[in-house]
Amino acid sequence: MSAVVDSQILDGHRQRAARRTFVLLAALVMLVVSLLVDVATGPAMLPVTAVARSVFNLAQDRTVDAIVWSIRLPVALMAVVVGMALGLSGAIMQTILNNPLASSYTLGVSAGAGFGAALVIVLGAALPVPEAYAIPVSAFLFAAIACAGVYLIGSVRGATPETLVLAGIALLFLFQALLSLLQFFASQEALQQIVFWLFGSLQKSTWRNLPIVTFVMLATVPLILLDIWRLTAMKLGDARAAGLGVNVRAVRLRAFALISALTGVAVAFVGTIGFVGLVAPHIARMLVGEDQRSFLPASALFGALLLSLASIASKTVMPGTIVPIGIVTSLIGVPFFIWIVLANRRRFW
Amino acid sequence: MSVAATDITVRYGRTIAVDAVSLMAEAGTVTALVGPNGSGKSSLVKALAGVIRFDGKVALPEAQAEGRVIGYMPQDTQSATALTVLETVVLGRLDQLNLRLSDTDVRLAAQALADLGIGHLAARDLGELSGGQRQLVFLAQALSGNPKVLLLDEPISALDIHHQLHVLQNVSQLTRRLGLTTIMVLHDLTAAARHADRVAVMDRGRLAGIGSPTNVLTPALIRAVFQVEATVTRGADDKPIITALACAHGLPSV
Ligand SMILES: Nc1ncnc2c1ncn2[C@@H]1O[C@H](COP(=O)(O)OP(=O)(O)O)[C@@H](O)[C@H]1O
Ligand SMILES: [Mg+2]
Numbered sequence: 001m002s003a004v005v006d007s008q009i010l011d012g013h014r015q016r017a018a019r020r021t022f023v024l025l026a027a028l029v030m031l032v033v034s035l036l037v038d039v040a041t042g043p044a045m046l047p048v049t050a051v052a053r054s055v056f057n058l059a060q061d062r063t064v065d066a067i068v069w070s071i072r073l074p075v076a077l078m079a080v081v082v083g084m085a086l087g088l089s090g091a092i093m094q095t096i097l098n099n100p101l102a103s104s105y106t107l108g109v110s111a112g113a114g115f116g117a118a119l120v121i122v123l124g125a126a127l128p129v130p131e132a133y134a135i136p137v138s139a140f141l142f143a144a145i146a147c148a149g150v151y152l153i154g155s156v157r158g159a160t161p162e163t164l165v166l167a168g169i170a171l172l173f174l175f176q177a178l179l180s181l182l183q184f185f186a187s188q189e190a191l192q193q194i195v196f197w198l199f200g201s202l203q204k205s206t207w208r209n210l211p212i213v214t215f216v217m218l219a220t221v222p223l224i225l226l227d228i229w230r231l232t233a234m235k236l237g238d239a240r241a242a243g244l245g246v247n248v249r250a251v252r253l254r255a256f257a258l259i260s261a262l263t264g265v266a267v268a269f270v271g272t273i274g275f276v277g278l279v280a281p282h283i284a285r286m287l288v289g290e291d292q293r294s295f296l297p298a299s300a301l302f303g304a305l306l307l308s309l310a311s312i313a314s315k316t317v318m319p320g321t322i323v324p325i326g327i328v329t330s331l332i333g334v335p336f337f338i339w340i341v342l343a344n345r346r347r348f349w
Numbered sequence: 350m351s352v353a354a355t356d357i358t359v360r361y362g363r364t365i366a367v368d369a370v371s372l373m374a375e376a377g378t379v380t381a382l383v384g385p386n387g388s389g390k391s392s393l394v395k396a397l398a399g400v401i402r403f404d405g406k407v408a409l410p411e412a413q414a415e416g417r418v419i420g421y422m423p424q425d426t427q428s429a430t431a432l433t434v435l436e437t438v439v440l441g442r443l444d445q446l447n448l449r450l451s452d453t454d455v456r457l458a459a460q461a462l463a464d465l466g467i468g469h470l471a472a473r474d475l476g477e478l479s480g481g482q483r484q485l486v487f488l489a490q491a492l493s494g495n496p497k498v499l500l501l502d503e504p505i506s507a508l509d510i511h512h513q514l515h516v517l518q519n520v521s522q523l524t525r526r527l528g529l530t531t532i533m534v535l536h537d538l539t540a541a542a543r544h545a546d547r548v549a550v551m552d553r554g555r556l557a558g559i560g561s562p563t564n565v566l567t568p569a570l571i572r573a574v575f576q577v578e579a580t581v582t583r584g585a586d587d588k589p590i591i592t593a594l595a596c597a598h599g600l601p602s603v
Contacts, residue, residue, distance in 0.1 A: 009459040009471045010452065013435060016472070098430075229446050235430040236437065240487075242400035243421035244443050244494075289474070290431040293448065 020294040023287045027301040031080065034308040038076040039068065041315050043322065070207075078205035079311040079325070080304045081213045082266045083276055087303015088220070089262035090277030091284065091296050095231050096255045097161045097168075103277035104263040107168025109146045110274070111175035113267035116142030118182050118194045136212070140264030146171050147256040155249060161238065200271035200326025202311055209269045216265040220258045224296060227251055231292045273326045275333025276306050282340045306333075351376040351530040352397065352498055357405035359392040366392035367403070368554035372532075374547075376410070376497075379524050379531045381541035381562075384551030385575055390534045391424050393551065394502050397532065409498060410530070416495030417444070424502035424534070426483040428475050434486050435471040438462060441493035461493035462486075466515065480507040488516060492523070499524070501533035505540070513537075517544040538579075538591040542566055550574055562589055572597055 039055060040048045044067050054061065054068040090103035097107075104110045116138035120131060127134050149171050154164035179198075183191055224231075230251050233241040238248050266273070284298035310328045317323060352374040359367040367389040374380045382390050396403035398421035412418050420441070438458040439450065446454060462468045465485045475483065484507050491499065499520070505513040521544050524531045535541045541548050542562035549559040550566075552574045558565045566589055571579045578595045 006456055006459045006463070006468075009435065009462070009468060010455050012472045013450075013455050016433070225448060228448065229440065229443050232432070232436070233440050233443055235432055236428060236440070237423075237425070239395070239400055239423045239425065243398055243419070243423060243491075244440055245417065246443070285431050289433065289436075291433075291436050 020288045020291075020298075024294065024298055024301065027298065027305060031301060031305045031308060034305055034312065035076055035080060038079065038308055038312050039072045041312055042067070042072055043315065043320050074205040074207055074210050075202045076308065076311060078202050078210055078213065078270065079307045081210065081217055082202075082270050082273070083280075083304035083307030084300040085213065085217050085262040085266040085303075086273060086277040086307070087280035087284075087299040087301070088217070088224075088296060089259045089266075090303070091281040091299030092224070092231070092255050092259055093277075094281050095290070095292060095295075096234055096252050097164050098235065098237065099161060099165050100282065101278070102165060102168070103281075104143075104259060104267075105272065105274045105277055106172070107146075107150065107165065108171030108173075108175055109143050109150075109168070109259060109263045110267055110272045110277075111172050111179065112146030113139040113143040113264050114198060114272045115175045115179050115182070116140070116145075116264075117197060117268065117271075118179055118186075121193050121197070122182050122186050122190050124190060136209075136265065136268030139268035140260065142175075143264035143267065144257075144260040146175065147260040151253060151256050154252075196324070197271045198326070199324030200273040200329070201324050202270055202314075203322060205269065213265050213269055216261055220262060223254065223258060227254060228292050228296075231255070231296075232290070235290050235292075271324075271326060273307070273329055275329045275337060276303050276310075279333055279337050279340065280306055282337070286340070286343075351410055352532070353408040354397060355406045355408075357393060357396050357403055357407070359389070359396050359401060359403045361392075365554055367396065369405070370551075370554075370556050372397075372549060372556070372559070374530045374532055376528045376530050377525055378546040379521055379533065379544060380547045380549055381545035382532060382534045382549050382551060383536065383538060383541050384557075388551040389554040390551050391502050394421075394500050394532065394534060395423075397498075398500050413497065415445075416497070417442075418496060419498045419500060420491035420494050420496030421500045422487050422491040422502060422504055424506075426480055426487055426507070428483060430475055432475050433471070434462065434467075434473050434475060434478070435459070437475050437486055438490045438493050441490040442495075458489075458493055461489040464492070464519065465489050466512075481509065481512065484508060485512065485516070497529060499529050499531040499533070501531070503534050503536065506536065513540065520544070538566055538571070539589070542589040542591065543584075566591060 040051050046064055050064050051068055054064045093102040093104060094100060117135045120134045120138045150164055150167045153167035183194060186194060230246045233244050233246050234251060242248050280303035281299040283302045284295050288294040288298045310325055310332060314323045314325050314328045354372045356369045356371060357367055358369050370393060384390050395401040397407055398419055409418050435458055438461055439454055459468060459471060462471055465488060467485050470482060488504055505516050508516060517540060520531060523529060547560060548562050548565045550557040557574050558570055566581060568579055568581055571577055576597045577593045578597050579591050579593045582590045584590050
């Protein structure tokens with residue numbers, strides 16, 4: 001009897017694995033399409049054929065080349081890598097805190113990074129290093145401080161994942177208050193810069209900062225793989241994971257380091273972009289479940305897809321203007337998120 | 350001695366949940382841990398499993414190449430994750446898994462499920478199961494790790510009588526066949542007497558008695574620890590049958 005059950009289970013397992021691979025591939029294909037559409041759209045209203053020729057280096061048109069190569073391509077690619085970073089960090093956060101409402105944005109890590117960036121903008125000329133370098137470094141530093149804060153409050157004896165979530169919310173308010181304080185004292189120009197930056201914008205993407213984000217993104221992958229089964233085990237709760245031999249605190253510490261790197265580098269170059277890190281893991285969970293081997297890559301892909309689609313929307317909702325991307329993701333993200341939550345009530349609550 | 354715990358003390362803030370308890374258990378035997386709610390059974394098991402901070406010393410068997418030292422099944426079976434039953438059981442061999450699951454990984458998990466009669470649940474989401482089904486899944490997880498020491502915290506509390514028996518018989522058989530050291534928390538004193546070689550009774554953080562079921566489970570001890578008037582009779586196989594008759598003066602203090 002058991003041989004029959006065995007092979008049934010094995011077949012079932014293979015089918016599920018195949019379905020997950022299919023979902024990942026489908027997401028990848030959609031992402032490529034979205035990326036191409038993103039490059040093809042913009043306020044300059046270039047004909048698609050001209051853009052295509054430029055992308056594949058067939059055209060000689062300088063203006064088209066300039067627009068496509070120095071503006072549209074870096075922006076479109078940045079949407080993809082930043083979306084991946086946000087989706088991935090949100091997914092890791094939801095896993096280690098075992099909470100579907102966790103993300104860098106909802107738990108103060110983005111706000112910390114935002115404060116770090118704003119601090120540099122306000123201090124501006126007073127700093128010994130150029131702003132272009134100081135902003136990302138400071139954003140990363142304060143993302144790390146926020147993560148460390150959450151982690152330290154959560155390592156008090158008797159703390160549970162809920163304690164960590166509450167600590168994150170407290171830090172969110174703290175950094176928002178500090179940010180308001182900065183804005184209150186900021187000069188008119190600094191204030192404008194901060195506000196623009198807080199909206200989140202892909203428009204400052206260049207061929208210089210794109211590789212930095214990409215590198216950080218890729219560098220996290222092997223580190224995540226080392227802990228991949230331990231992360232899955234943490235979905236069963238701390239006691240159970242510990243019973244399976246997982247050093248829960250160590251895994252959380254490593255995960256927070258990755259989250260601060262991913263969030264810090266994303267926020268550093270494009271500002272605070274909400275909801276992608278929250279929503280992408282929910283879509284991933286719905287389609288591939290929570291085995292982290294497919295959940296994490298799916299979250300990254302859907303994060304990229306969401307931000308890439310938002311980038312297209314930011315250029316098309318008001319022809320001729322580019323709406324800051326953070327506003328678009330929030331406007332689309334909120335109703336979308338409510339829908340996901342309602343559709344999956346049974347499963348997560 | 351396979352498991353030797355000396356002077357285990359577990360504190361939560363000012364609460365002393367386990368107070369200098371020492372407990373020995375031999376390989377190939379089942380020890381049932383009984384006691385009123387809040388008497389410290391779970392805390393003691395957690396300390397043995399090494400998942401909470403405690404004072405005292407726990408000596409365990411040597412680690413082996415294939416398999417874990419401890420298979421621990423916590424009391425709480427709540428879980429709202431979108432993991433499948435198969436994935437959950439596969440995690441029982443966490444340390445042996447590669448990024449890609451091998452057919453062996455899946456077969457071993459399938460076998461653990463089939464052994465408990467729940468192979469048909471393999472593809473279901475953990476969150477959609479009943480409490481009893483989840484309890485069986487987590488037992489399968491603990492067993493699939495091929496442990497030397499089995500620590501089960503109320504493994505049958507949510508099960509129907511058929512599955513209760515099935516689990517208890519399975520656990521005793523495995524314990525004998527594989528020479529495991531099994532310690533499990535039970536509430537049913539008759540079941541403890543039938544299926545365990547030894548019974549340990551916890552009362553307000555201390556051991557009120559430990560030994561063979563017939564020696565330990567006496568009306569006097571049951572009255573003292575549980576505040577229940579009970580009779581102890583003998584079944585056809587000479588094992589004690591405990592019948593609770595009436596509450597003696599109020600609730601036990603917890
Ligand atoms: N996490 C905790 N924090 C504070 N007190 C706890 C905690 N867990 C258990 N306790 C207390 O420790 C005592 C023993 O609990 P426990 O070991 O769960 O008992 P049992 O499993 O025998 O019902 C109880 O008084 C309980 O209230
Ligand atoms: Mg208990």
